[in-house]
Amino acid sequence: MFLGIDLGTSACKLLLIDAKGKVLASVSKTYPVNYFNQNWAEQNPEDWWKGVKEGIEDIMKGVDRSQLRSISFSGQMHGLVILDKENNVIRPAILWCDQRTQKECDYLNKDIGTHKMLNWTGNIALTGFTAPKLFWVKNNEPENFKKINKVLLPKDYIAFKLSGEFSSDVSDASGTVYFDVKKRKYSSEMIELIGLKSDSFPKVYESYEAVGKILPELASEMNLPSSVLIVAGAGDQAAGAVGTGAVEEGIISVALGTSGVVFAPNDAFTLDKKHALHSFAHANGQWHQMGVILSAASCLKWWVEDVNGTKDYDLLLSEAEKVPAGSERLFFVPYLIGERTPHNDPNAKGCFIGLNVSHKRGNMTRAVLEGVAFALRDTLELLKESGISAKEIIISGGGSKGKIWNQIVADVFSSNVKTLVSNEGPAYGAALLAAVGAGEFSSVKEACSSCVNYSENFTPDSAKVVDYNRYYEVYRSLYDTLKSTFAKISAL
Numbered sequence: 001m002f003l004g005i006d007l008g009t010s011a012c013k014l015l016l017i018d019a020k021g022k023v024l025a026s027v028s029k030t031y032p033v034n035y036f037n038q039n040w041a042e043q044n045p046e047d048w049w050k051g052v053k054e055g056i057e058d059i060m061k062g063v064d065r066s067q068l069r070s071i072s073f074s075g076q077m078h079g080l081v082i083l084d085k086e087n088n089v090i091r092p093a094i095l096w097c098d099q100r101t102q103k104e105c106d107y108l109n110k111d112i113g114t115h116k117m118l119n120w121t122g123n124i125a126l127t128g129f130t131a132p133k134l135f136w137v138k139n140n141e142p143e144n145f146k147k148i149n150k151v152l153l154p155k156d157y158i159a160f161k162l163s164g165e166f167s168s169d170v171s172d173a174s175g176t177v178y179f180d181v182k183k184r185k186y187s188s189e190m191i192e193l194i195g196l197k198s199d200s201f202p203k204v205y206e207s208y209e210a211v212g213k214i215l216p217e218l219a220s221e222m223n224l225p226s227s228v229l230i231v232a233g234a235g236d237q238a239a240g241a242v243g244t245g246a247v248e249e250g251i252i253s254v255a256l257g258t259s260g261v262v263f264a265p266n267d268a269f270t271l272d273k274k275h276a277l278h279s280f281a282h283a284n285g286q287w288h289q290m291g292v293i294l295s296a297a298s299c300l301k302w303w304v305e306d307v308n309g310t311k312d313y314d315l316l317l318s319e320a321e322k323v324p325a326g327s328e329r330l331f332f333v334p335y336l337i338g339e340r341t342p343h344n345d346p347n348a349k350g351c352f353i354g355l356n357v358s359h360k361r362g363n364m365t366r367a368v369l370e371g372v373a374f375a376l377r378d379t380l381e382l383l384k385e386s387g388i389s390a391k392e393i394i395i396s397g398g399g400s401k402g403k404i405w406n407q408i409v410a411d412v413f414s415s416n417v418k419t420l421v422s423n424e425g426p427a428y429g430a431a432l433l434a435a436v437g438a439g440e441f442s443s444v445k446e447a448c449s450s451c452v453n454y455s456e457n458f459t460p461d462s463a464k465v466v467d468y469n470r471y472y473e474v475y476r477s478l479y480d481t482l483k484s485t486f487a488k489i490s491a492l
């Protein structure tokens with residue numbers, strides 16, 4: 001048996017699978033997030049550890065614990081966990097969604113310069129990334145900065161608590177902006193700039209490599225074999241891609257969750273000249289490029305539950321199905337909380353454009369679905385400019401449960417779209433990485449081909465492809481038209 005632990009922002013999900021990839025059990029444990037100062041977000045790492053320990057105890061009930069061979073991880077990326085010389089947490093973890101570091105990002109991208117940042121790391125600094133958080137602590141909490149002995153990412157803190165080893169993996173480390181993605185090692189220039197010693201950062205492994213074994217005292221406490229391997233794991237998007245089978249070039253993963261992700265595996269390191277995509281190491285030993293929109297399925301939730309005051313998704317989606325492609329010239333811009341790819345603009349706003357008296361609720365619902373698909377296509381177009389083709393789209397996440405949305409994505413992308421039999425997300429990818437680390441499979445690719453299965457296939461409608469190409473050209477012009485207005489609204 002193999003255990004995958006997905007350390008999410010609001011909960012950790014644990015998933016137990018057998019050697020054939022069959023899901024045996026799953027458990028979730030929630031924990032709080034502290035949001036304050038409008039856009040700051042922190043968590044107590046001990047809450048993660050408490051949830052993981054309780055989750056392991058619950059998920060192992062009723063199974064033969066002696067058969068557990070390995071544990072691996074998926075984790076919320078970019079979070080900053082700092083430990084002192086006694087391995088105590090110095091301050092609450094600063095999370096991926098925390099936006100306090102704009103000043104630090106400006107220093108890195110403007111004063112140090114994007115040219116150096118790209119040469120040193122392969123990416124520019126964004127407010128969510130880890131290095132700007134370290135600079136923020138250095139600038140605003142110098143006493144805490146002086147105490148730093150180890151710098152960890154969220155899932156790596158759990159790996160440490162289980163194994164006693166300080167470790168990370170190449171995919172998660174890629175989102176720190178102190179890691180040279182192309183060379184798959186830390187950037188000495190960035191570590192010197194931060195002002196810490198190189199041994200303050202954990203050893204980096206490939207995602208499928210074992211970093212050690214479970215601590216003897218924990219094995220005894222949890223009644224688990226002392227031989228259980230702790231496998232490095234991956235950042236949530238790379239682990240999610242493993243869980244969908246997106247581990248070969250040309251196989252594109254679209255995660256239609258609260259946020260939206262378009263994830264493209266690459267055989268070689270590729271840099272986006274426009275700096276709009278993330279170029280990271282993949283969990284399969286290679287690389288990937290990725291674009292993120294901040295609001296995806298959350299747009300539909302906002303429209304159905306908050307605006308229409310109902311949870312009858314089927315009713316609203318059935319109304320949308322009766323509306324022709326293009327929603328009769330109605331557009332929805334899905335920037336409800338700003339946007340990352342491709343605009344990197346926290347001031348961007350959501351809006352309906354083109355409303356007239358003939359439009360009904362079904363038009364607006366379909367426009368929401370199409371607007372999210374158009375926003376995701378922005379990333380696809382950037383990938384094409386980098387020379388990456390989309391032979392096949394694998395769609396996952398809560399939004400993929402609606403057939404109409406899957407078909408819209410197929411038509412907007414002009415590509416075949418496949419859905420998953422088991423939509424367990426990053427936790428399933430983490431469990432597969434655990435299996436590879438234990439030697440059950442020779443590679444991540446073999447694990448995916450053996451265990452990941454697909455259900456429905458959505459083929460693009462050629463007539464709708466033509467229509468959506470016309471509508472997309474209008475959609476992509478809207479941001480430039482409205483950018484100054486967004487800024488004025490934010491300044492009010």
